Structures are given as C-alpha cells and as structure tokens.
Amino acid sequence: MAAAGRVAGKVALVTGAARGMGRAHAVRLAKEGADVIVLDVCAPLPSVAYPGASRDDLHETVRLVEVAGRRAVAIVADVRDHDLLCSEVAVAVDRLGGLDIIVANAGICVVAPWDRATPEILKDTLDINVVGVWNTVMAGAPHLVARGGGSVILISSAAGLKVQPYMVHYTASKFAVTGMAKAFAVELAKDSIRVNSVHPTGVETGMSAGGGLQAAIGAAIEADPRPAGMFTNMLPVERVAAEDVADAVLFLASDESKHVTALAMTVDAGVTQY
Template identity: 35%
Template sequence: MKLLEGQSVIITGAGQGIGLAIARVFAAQGARLIVADIDLDAAEAAAKSLCDTGAQASAVRCDVTVEDQVEALAGAAVERYGALDVLVNNAGITRDATLRRMTVQQFREVMDVHLVGTWLGLKYAAARMREQGGGAVVNISSISGKVGLPGQTNYSAAKAGVVGMTKAAAKELAHLGIRVNAIQPGLVRTAMTEALRPDIWEEKLAGVPMGRAAEPEEIGKVALFLASELSSYMTGAVLEVTGGRHM
C-alpha cells in the first residue's frame, strides 16, 4: 500500500520549486492532488506533468491572502475527490532588503502570504477535516525563522510566526484528530537559489556540514513523512531539513 493511497491533498505554491517537488513525491505515493498556485498557467502545467505520470491532479488558481479563494480551494478538494485529507501550506514569497531600505509594503506582502495565507489555509482545511474526523497539515517554515538572516527581517519574522502558529493550532486541533506539523528547510537547490551570485552561493554552502544543498524532493520526502501515518503520533513538531546548517 502506498503511503497516501487515495488521499486528497492540497499543496499551495505548487506550480514550481519546492511545492511542485512535494507534489511529485506525494503523487508517487498515491495522492490525489490539488495543485494550487497564484499563477494558473504554472499550476496547470504542473498538474499536466503529474497526470502524465499517471497521477490524479487538478489545477486551481489561488491567492492565499484572499479568504474567499482559500475557502473555495478547500471546497474544491472535497468536490473533486470527496475529502480533504492533507494540506501543505507551501506558498511563499521573498522581498529581501536591509532594514533601512525595506518598505512597509514589502514587509506586509511577506507577512500576508506567509502568515495570513498559512492561517487561512489552516482555518478552512481544519473546518473540512473536523467533519471527516481527522487530517494532517504540513506548514513550510524556514531555518530563517529560527536563526534570522540579514536582509530578511520580514521573512524571518514571518517564518518564525509559522512555527508559533503550527504549535498553537496543533494544540487546538489535536482532539479532533487533526495533526499540524512544520518543516524548516535550509539551503535548497531551486531556480531562486541557483540565481544567486556564485560567491554568495559558496558562502552559504560553506555553512552546511553535509557540504551540499538539498534537492527539492528531499523536502518533499519529509513532508510525506509528516502527511502520512508514519508520523501518526506527531503534532506540533518542527523538523529542520538543513544538512546540519544552523544546528
């Protein structure tokens, strides 16, 4: 039996990067997927690539900062697959700048996507999961939320907030059979990180005891663990997937 056989899963920000990698790992384990992204073209291309492998996947455009859209997203999983078993709150943005140069708009945009978006996902997924008698939520935080990184006062604050939200929601929802856990990735090889200047990339890599960046699928495997019955007695946990960086 595959770990997510027949389970209905929403992944936000799944049109590319870590979100798409999580979708691929979940699809290989039998999940029926809702690929959500603010970029509908990217979501549709991702869903098609998953369907081409034999998976069940549908694309939905969703701005996670808009309440009506997030509520509709949760409803779409139930309408298409009859349930909502797993939510992965992955959608995210960066608006990096020094404290002196960062604008209030840049700060608020990051807070809205990471904190409001994660909260809305939790709120509406939990409402559906409550009716079913259980479910699992995986929130994607960042090691930046643990240690704080220069130029990321907005992102570090938001990702630390995701940890606090995860723990509060886990305590609130445990008696309903809903588990809420989080992942803090470190340096991951994506299009965004590969666009870094070579000297900056090497500086970051030098801080990783394992000597390499993570592949996106390695984050997906940890998300799979938290979404599946392999972690059935875990809630409120925050797993660092960093290659040892920032221990």
C-alpha cells in the first residue's frame, strides 16, 4: 500500500541525482511517497573545476530513498546520450510500473569571462545543460503520455531569467531551458502534462561551495568588479539550501499545482529582482 504523502503512489525520474540538488529532489519526493529513478553520469564532467559525482554518491542517494520507505532504481548514464537514456529509462519505468514526474536537474556551471571562454566550454555547457535536458524530456515524456498525464520540471537558474556575469555560455544555456519549458508546456498540455521551470539563486552544493568554482568567481570579480553586484540576493542570505529548491520541486510535482504550467518559478532570494 502506498505511503501517505503529497506524491504518494507516483514514480519520478531525477537526473543528476547522485548528490546536491538532484539528491535533495529524490529524497524529498521519496519522503512524500514517490518511488524514484535516480540517474547520474558518475564520472568527471568536461570543463568543470569541481569533482564529478561517484557511483558511491549515487548509491548513497539510493540508500536515502530506501530509508524513506520507497523503491529506487539507479541508472549510470550520460544525459548527452539520447539513445542510452531512452533505453535505460524505459527499463527502469517498466520495473517501477510507470512514470509520473520528470525532474531534469543534471547540469554544469563553468565560470569564464567572455574572453576566457573556449569553444569547448560552450559546447560542453550547451550539450549537458540544453541537449541533456531535451534528451531527458524525450526519454521520459512518452511514459507520462502513456500514464495519462504528469509533471515535468526543468531546473534552470536565476541565470535563466537574469544575466549571470562571467559566464555567457551558462546564461545562454539556462535561458534556453526557460524557453524549452514553456515550449514543451504548450505541446504536452493536450496530454495533461504540466511543464514548469525552477530558477534558484546560488545553492549550497558541492558545485558551488568553496573550491574551484568560488575561486574562479573571485578571480573574475577581481579582474572586472563592476558586475559583481548582480550576484547579490535581496534577502540576507548568500546561498539557499538544496532542500529549499526541493520544496519547490515537490510542489510542482504534486497535485497541489495541478493547474500550474509554463511557470518560471523562482527560489532566488530575490536576486532576479535587482
């Protein structure tokens, strides 16, 4: 018998689920009654300054979902690989009996001012943050159609609504995700599938906390301090927690948002209003 909860009896697919926001989404959905397909590449990522997630990280996400009393199916796959993603998701959906929720969370962030960015940085960012999101929807949406409806949640960024300095490539990718969510919402509406995007400010994860990413931002600010204020949140917090973003994802995944689609939902501490 399904556990009581806001997404009880549903099945979710979460990409980039080995740690950080992806893990937070998976665990939050599990605690509210969903079984979860957790997918991650579990390997170093191109161009990025921070270490990639590991298989042990993904196994820990599985453990946390199971501790919450729900089933988890782990997939090690690259969201850039359309055919592999489709086949692996189909197998996992068959094991869990359907699919109701897609959370396209996998993404990378590379800090590089315009004159330090390389063609490789642009390609890697667009391939993972844009093509990977498209692949995720294409792998999962047919299963939502078969189910008779569902919710698709694309993780964009504050940078998908307002320019993020020192990373033209990242801003471009996240604006693309924002538009993709609205376009998918239009076409999937006839199948009772809602599509929304979520736009966090900086999030306290392995990607953003300390290390190479923060050092790169610091160096960029030192070289050109004028845009630095664009990172300032309206509320007196430097970053939000991954669990704060997961709360928004849960709302969009649940029937509480049954008439919400094509929304760009911010969890940004007001940064996009400056």
